[in-house]
Amino acid sequence: MAVLNFILTQIFSQTWILFPVVSFIGYLALGEKMSKAVAGLIKTAVGVLVMAQGSSLLIKTFTMILAPLNAKFGMTGILLDTYTTMTMTNNALGEFVTWTSYTMLFAFILNLVLVALQKYTHARTVFLTGNVMLVQTAIATYIVYRFLHTGALATIAIASVACALYWIIFSGILINPVKDITGVDDFTIGHQQMFGSWCAYKVGGKLGDPKKSVENLKLPSWLSIFQDNVVASSSVLTIFILIIMIMLGPDVVREMAGNTNWIIFAIKIGLTMGVALYILLTGVRMFVSEIMTSFQGISNKLLPGSVVAVDCAAIFSFSPNAVLLGFISGAFGMILSTLGLIAFHSPLLIIPGFIPMFFDNATIGIFANKTGGWKATIIVCFVAGVIEVLGAGLAASLMGVNAWQGSFDWSTIWVAVIYLFKAIGSLFGIMPV
Amino acid sequence: MKILAVCGNGMGTSTIIKISLKKMCKDLGIDAQIESCSAGESGSYLGSTDILVCTPNWEKLMTIPQKVKVVSLINLMNKAELKAGLVNALEL
Numbered sequence: 128m129a130v131l132n133f134i135l136t137q138i139f140s141q142t143w144i145l146f147p148v149v150s151f152i153g154y155l156a157l158g159e160k161m162s163k164a165v166a167g168l169i170k171t172a173v174g175v176l177v178m179a180q181g182s183s184l185l186i187k188t189f190t191m192i193l194a195p196l197n198a199k200f201g202m203t204g205i206l207l208d209t210y211t212t213m214t215m216t217n218n219a220l221g222e223f224v225t226w227t228s229y230t231m232l233f234a235f236i237l238n239l240v241l242v243a244l245q246k247y248t249h250a251r252t253v254f255l256t257g258n259v260m261l262v263q264t265a266i267a268t269y270i271v272y273r274f275l276h277t278g279a280l281a282t283i284a285i286a287s288v289a290c291a292l293y294w295i296i297f298s299g300i301l302i303n304p305v306k307d308i309t310g311v312d313d314f315t316i317g318h319q320q321m322f323g324s325w326c327a328y329k330v331g332g333k334l335g336d337p338k339k340s341v342e343n344l345k346l347p348s349w350l351s352i353f354q355d356n357v358v359a360s361s362s363v364l365t366i367f368i369l370i371i372m373i374m375l376g377p378d379v380v381r382e383m384a385g386n387t388n389w390i391i392f393a394i395k396i397g398l399t400m401g402v403a404l405y406i407l408l409t410g411v412r413m414f415v416s417e418i419m420t421s422f423q424g425i426s427n428k429l430l431p432g433s434v435v436a437v438d439c440a441a442i443f444s445f446s447p448n449a450v451l452l453g454f455i456s457g458a459f460g461m462i463l464s465t466l467g468l469i470a471f472h473s474p475l476l477i478i479p480g481f482i483p484m485f486f487d488n489a490t491i492g493i494f495a496n497k498t499g500g501w502k503a504t505i506i507v508c509f510v511a512g513v514i515e516v517l518g519a520g521l522a523a524s525l526m527g528v529n530a531w532q533g534s535f536d537w538s539t540i541w542v543a544v545i546y547l548f549k550a551i552g553s554l555f556g557i558m559p560v
Numbered sequence: 561m562k563i564l565a566v567c568g569n570g571m572g573t574s575t576i577i578k579i580s581l582k583k584m585c586k587d588l589g590i591d592a593q594i595e596s597c598s599a600g601e602s603g604s605y606l607g608s609t610d611i612l613v614c615t616p617n618w619e620k621l622m623t624i625p626q627k628v629k630v631v632s633l634i635n636l637m638n639k640a641e642l643k644a645g646l647v648n649a650l651e652l
Contacts, residue, residue: 258571313637358600408571416575416596423579437637438572444615444634 142228147171153421174414181407182214205523207533208480213262215528216269227265233287252436253426254294254317257419274552297321298436304328317436320487323535324494327507331499339500341448361401363481368397439490446493453492453508460512475520483533561592566614611649
């Protein structure tokens with residue numbers, strides 16, 4: 128009994144131990160050598176711990192700006208970034224943060240089970256985009272806990288079901304659109320804007336001419352620098368933070384800067400946030416890669432006929448111009464809505480992050496272009512950008528955090544989910560945590 | 561034999577391809593070390609890479625040393641094409 132207790136409270140209560148164990152078992156189960164399994168174990172542990180370092184630096188740095196922003200302008204800063212959101216919701220879970228790891232594991236298992244029972248469930252897709260699974264299950268866990276204040280088992284169960292259903296349903300509706308775009312049925316998309324992509328595909332035809340595809344146009348080549356993700360996300364973040372620091376003004380910044388010149392300090396803070404994000408991503412990359420090796424191996428072995436749902440980037444090469452045009456149009460939509468909110472004296476200062484700005488709008492752009500050409504791409508992605516910002520502001524307020532994903536589905540579908548849990552919670556007289 | 565799979569983020573597409581490549585190498589009886597990374601990080605890996613797997617987009621944006629054999633596909637998820645490209649690069 129003491130051994131079981133030890134295992135539960137000391138080992139499985141920590142993600143930096145749980146995930147390595149999962150990787151290790153996964154490798155062995157797939158017939159890998161012991162040396163490879165041990166290497167995987169270590170890499171997973173290191174990855175989780177590196178991510179933790181990135182997260183704590185990110186929160187520490189961002190918090191420095193949030194307080195004066197609130198004090199001086201009465202505004203609440205909300206950063207639209209995938210990993211920052213996860214960091215904040217994980218923080219809010221406090222000691223229960225390891226529940227998120229269980230949600231990820233169980234949502235995956237549930238996905239497999241539902242696809243195995245295809246005959247009854249009509250579930251065809253296995254969601255394998257590890258980094259997205261990590262973030263979504265983490266946030267979903269907090270959504271459930273915040274409004275229902277349930278214990279470990281119930282929270283993990285409910286969040287797992289919510290995620291597994293979201294994954295299966297929405298990657299499922301994209302199977303045919305993706306087939307239309309790629310010309311083959313090798314995969315579907317499993318990401319954060321599946322509903323948005325589906326809407327774009329359906330609506331595109333009414334807005335433009337599919338024969339006038341953006342792929343027939345020649346776009347300026349310098350635009351492709353935006354595809355270098357690591358550099359782009361850090362730069363965009365640095366620039367926005369710098370703008371905020373300038374808005375706060377020299378007096379406020381000097382209080383934080385000590386002896387350093389305020390502009391130089393402002394640049395350093397901006398860069399530090401970019402660096403924090405980079406460290407976080409490096410960690411995520413390391414352990415997600417290990418875990419997904421196991422997940423994918425298991426999925427291939429148990430469900431060889433299933434359709435895999437993968438990262439949106441898998442279709443980027445099929446429509447590279449739509450990627451860029453979608454991104455630019457979406458970026459305009461997002462930035463204009465941000466400015467619009469400020470103009471209408473909203474208490475929310477939304478800071479658009481590069482990741483949702485690029486990946487979501489690029490993906491939606493590809494689907495819009497397929498059925499409606501360049502015109503549809505521009506219109507749909509602009510509107511998507513506006514929805515992404517407004518929905519995120521709403522969600523962040525409901526959730527009481529200073530960040531939100533900014534992804535289309537998380538500004539629409541998951542806002543509905545939040546309202547649903549909020550309603551259930553108030554029905555039972557539970558106060559949001 | 562060192563194989564490198566590259567995508568934009570170094571997380572989504574390249575991880576899945578890495579797994580497919582591992583299996584293909586095993587089937588072909590090739591002992592290979594397979595890594596995945598983002599295009600931005602590829603610089604530090606390419607010096608010791610033998611075969612690079614990526615999309616035409618990324619191939620254009622990276623500085624690839626002469627000796628590296630490039631398997632460049634629009635659809636990296638297509639196992640048949642990937643295997644064909646790999647076999648070609650391995651000169652089997």
